[in-house]
Amino acid sequence: MITITALKWVPPSAAGQVRDHRVRWILNEAGWCYEVRLLDAVDQKSAAHRARQPFGQVPTLEEDGRSPMFESGAIVWTVAERASVLIPTDPAQRTQVLEWCFAALNTIEGALMNVAEVEFFLLDEAAKAVRRPQVLPFAEQRLAELQTALGDRDWLVGDEFTVADLMMSSVLKIALSLDLLETYPVLKAYQERCLDRPAYRKAICDQCAIIAAHGPADMRYEDTGSA
Numbered sequence: 001m002i003t004i005t006a007l008k009w010v011p012p013s014a015a016g017q018v019r020d021h022r023v024r025w026i027l028n029e030a031g032w033c034y035e036v037r038l039l040d041a042v043d044q045k046s047a048a049h050r051a052r053q054p055f056g057q058v059p060t061l062e063e064d065g066r067s068p069m070f071e072s073g074a075i076v077w078t079v080a081e082r083a084s085v086l087i088p089t090d091p092a093q094r095t096q097v098l099e100w101c102f103a104a105l106n107t108i109e110g111a112l113m114n115v116a117e118v119e120f121f122l123l124d125e126a127a128k129a130v131r132r133p134q135v136l137p138f139a140e141q142r143l144a145e146l147q148t149a150l151g152d153r154d155w156l157v158g159d160e161f162t163v164a165d166l167m168m169s170s171v172l173k174i175a176l177s178l179d180l181l182e183t184y185p186v187l188k189a190y191q192e193r194c195l196d197r198p199a200y201r202k203a204i205c206d207q208c209a210i211i212a213a214h215g216p217a218d219m220r221y222e223d224t225g226s227a
């Protein structure tokens with residue numbers, strides 16, 4: 001049995017964005033069933049969860065007889081490899097897929113998250129106005145470079161959708177939520193192509209159903225530890 005972790009609730013604007021959608025997506029692509037352990041803020045801090053995820057985050061994946069895993073990219077890659085889905089058999093292409101997975105999570109996601117932190121988490125408008133020009137041009141540069149690298153190809157590696165496209169299109173959801181993709185029509189079309197998969201749609205639908213069934217009180221943000 002496979003068990004993943006997800007958050008009980010996030011603000012509606014973040015529904016469909018929480019990174020367990022990546023793990024749900026690859027498990028759906030593999031056709032592997034899984035259960036979900038829902039966490040609130042207290043659970044995230046618990047020793048039991050820290051043993052699975054040192055930073056108290058989601059997602060994680062546990063499976064009977066195997067060590068628990070954290071980091072969405074590592075989980076997606078490992079499931080894809082074990083299930084032999086969305087990973088080319090050709091060694092050179094396989095290496096390219098791995099490169100693009102790291103590029104998605106390191107080169108692109110970091111740049112986009114800097115902008116997301118300004119737009120979604122900084123509350124002070126004056127602070128936003130100072131920070132935005134420090135991070136936005138760099139994110140835009142990365143998107144432009146990615147668009148150039150993709151060129152007129154449908155997929156990042158080879159002729160088929162791979163886990164590189166799964167990871168990159170998931171990361172580009174951050175750009176979409178920031179309205180940054182309009183300027184990059186090739187990337188926008190690429191992302192739409194990647195997300196047009198039943199396994200993705202089911203992942204998002206399942207995540208959003210859990211979030212809709214809960215509310216902020218379920219997250220026990222203010223728990224004092226006395227309960």
Ligand SMILES: N[C@@H](CCC(=O)N[C@@H](CS)C(=O)NCC(=O)O)C(=O)O
Pocket residue numbers: 017018019020044055056057058059070071072073
């Ligand atoms: N690099 C990690 C990032 C995980 C992450 O940022 N998870 C967020 C949800 S999308 C989380 O758990 N946030 C709650 C927290 O950090 O306390 C991964 O890709 O798995």
